[in-house]
Amino acid sequence: MPVPGPGYSITVRVEAPATASAAGDLVSAVGTRGGVVTAFDVTESHASTIVVDISANATSEAHAKEITDHLDTLDGVKVRKVSDRTFLIHLGGKIEVTSKVALRTRDDLSRAYTPGVARVCQAIAANPEDARRLTIKRNTVAVVTDGSAVLGLGNIGPAAALPVMEGKAALFKKFANVDAWPVCLDTQDTEEIIRTVQLLAPVYGGINLEDIAAPRCFEIEARLREMLDIPVFHDDQHGTAVVVLAALRNALRVVGKDMNDVRVVVCGVGAAGSAIIRLMLPLAPAHVTAVDVAGIVHPSRQGMDTNLAWIAEHTNADGQQGTIADALVGADVFIGVSAPGLFGADEVATMAADAIVFALANPDPEVDPAEAQKHAAIVATGRSDYPNQINNVLAFPGIFRGLLDAGARDITDGMMVAASAAIADVVAEPNASFIIPSVFDTAVAPAVAAAVRQAAEQHLSVTQAAAEADEAADA
Numbered sequence: 001m002p003v004p005g006p007g008y009s010i011t012v013r014v015e016a017p018a019t020a021s022a023a024g025d026l027v028s029a030v031g032t033r034g035g036v037v038t039a040f041d042v043t044e045s046h047a048s049t050i051v052v053d054i055s056a057n058a059t060s061e062a063h064a065k066e067i068t069d070h071l072d073t074l075d076g077v078k079v080r081k082v083s084d085r086t087f088l089i090h091l092g093g094k095i096e097v098t099s100k101v102a103l104r105t106r107d108d109l110s111r112a113y114t115p116g117v118a119r120v121c122q123a124i125a126a127n128p129e130d131a132r133r134l135t136i137k138r139n140t141v142a143v144v145t146d147g148s149a150v151l152g153l154g155n156i157g158p159a160a161a162l163p164v165m166e167g168k169a170a171l172f173k174k175f176a177n178v179d180a181w182p183v184c185l186d187t188q189d190t191e192e193i194i195r196t197v198q199l200l201a202p203v204y205g206g207i208n209l210e211d212i213a214a215p216r217c218f219e220i221e222a223r224l225r226e227m228l229d230i231p232v233f234h235d236d237q238h239g240t241a242v243v244v245l246a247a248l249r250n251a252l253r254v255v256g257k258d259m260n261d262v263r264v265v266v267c268g269v270g271a272a273g274s275a276i277i278r279l280m281l282p283l284a285p286a287h288v289t290a291v292d293v294a295g296i297v298h299p300s301r302q303g304m305d306t307n308l309a310w311i312a313e314h315t316n317a318d319g320q321q322g323t324i325a326d327a328l329v330g331a332d333v334f335i336g337v338s339a340p341g342l343f344g345a346d347e348v349a350t351m352a353a354d355a356i357v358f359a360l361a362n363p364d365p366e367v368d369p370a371e372a373q374k375h376a377a378i379v380a381t382g383r384s385d386y387p388n389q390i391n392n393v394l395a396f397p398g399i400f401r402g403l404l405d406a407g408a409r410d411i412t413d414g415m416m417v418a419a420s421a422a423i424a425d426v427v428a429e430p431n432a433s434f435i436i437p438s439v440f441d442t443a444v445a446p447a448v449a450a451a452v453r454q455a456a457e458q459h460l461s462v463t464q465a466a467a468e469a470d471e472a473a474d475a
Contacts, residue, residue, distance in 0.1 A: 004036040004057035009085040010064045011055045017076040035067040094166045141180040141206040146188045149213035158184035176397035176445045209234040214270040231403045231411040237275035239392035246423035250430035251378045255354040263287040265331045268338030288315040289327045340364030345371040387433040398448025406456035415455040422451035
């Protein structure tokens with residue numbers, strides 16, 4: 001059942017009689033309608049009336065209106081204004097550009113702009129690599145979307161996707177001091193997206209693809225990785241996979257199981273589910289079963305796209321067919337990145353002892369966490385109001401910080417596995433309610449950045465050595 005939260009937070013300005021019980025009456029009125037008061041401020045006080053701002057959390061827009069309407073029915077109370085606090089923080093956007101250099105004198109202007117800037121332009125023209133050192137490319141990421149798969153909202157287009165991309169950019173800056181900028185493209189044509197990103201890439205040190213629908217997202221990422229000399233990272237795929245593997249590593253520690261011995265069910269084989277499977281398989285789990293809307297994925301299924309065919313070939317070694325309920329029988333781990341309300345406690349009871357359930361569909365998970373906890377040893381969700389929140393913000397800021405610091409030209413599975421291990425290691429002593437760090441743990445991003453930078457530098461060293469060997473052989 002939904003609970004009041006800050007996503008539906010309102011501030012109601014009301015005029016009320018100046019009585020001894022006024023404050024209590026107003027707070028009680030919000031509570032009787034299921035709201036949670038978070039602030040109470042008297043803004044005006046007169047002989048017979050007071051004006052009060054009451055901030056409260058609700059469960060939905062309709063619930064917020066119900067609370068407001070109820071306040072307006074109280075004797076002597078008049079609602080003057082209602083403000084949606086979520087919309088307020090988005091007014092004018094959530095990010096801005098600020099100058100890193102002072103422009104106070106003619107000398108400042110001559111160095112930052114003409115004529116001095118021409119010298120820097122000529123230096124980059126002579127040595128294009130200097131762009132990484134002498135421009136924003138050194139610390140800037142493009143957050144690219146076509147608006148086709150935004151959160152749980154679906155295909156809402158580039159303009160409606162912009163608030164999410166702004167938020168992503170704000171998180172980059174907050175957690176890893178990476179400058180990021182939204183690039184919302186008014187096209188959902190694969191070729192146009194690829195060409196557009198290729199054209200704008202010279203400005204950026206990395207590309208974060210975001211909220212692009214599967215299966216197009218797989219081809220877009222793969223081809224951009226081939227053609228660009230900067231890392232391309234689809235966060236819906238790999239950010240999710242990195243954090244899931246970090247949480248799973250610690251969950252297995254808590255229940256005393258080894259990855260090589262466990263049976264894993266992954267429900268949802270879109271961008272996130274496919275990436276989880278691909279990053280997990282090299283760690284050699286005993287058995288992986290993928291499930292989508294049509295049931296268990298198996299090699300004899302007809303009409304599979306390229307991604308699903310790959311999943312069918314590399315999972316479900318037993319060739320099992322059936323439903324999600326069939327897949328769960330005897331499973332040690334369930335990882336859901338699919339849809340709400342797919343099963344209940346009875347199905348969890350059929351899993352192996354000390355089962356691990358990651359029900360990550362947002363806002364409503366595949367199984368009610370309270371129901372899952374009746375039989376599972378560890379339960380995680382993507383929500384902030386339950387323990388063990390699996391959230392991509394634990395991964396992408398630190399990953400890009402490490403890539404930028406290393407001057408990386410690409411990103412490998414090895415770098416992502418290193419990031420996953422770094423996240424897990426931040427939790428020194430995991431337990432059933434604490435298998436993953438808080439998103440506000442300031443140790444996470446630096447740890448991830450250091451691990452990714454080390455892995456990236458090792459990769460670069462190996463790549464350079466191989467290139468030099470090839471040159472020597474050709475000579």
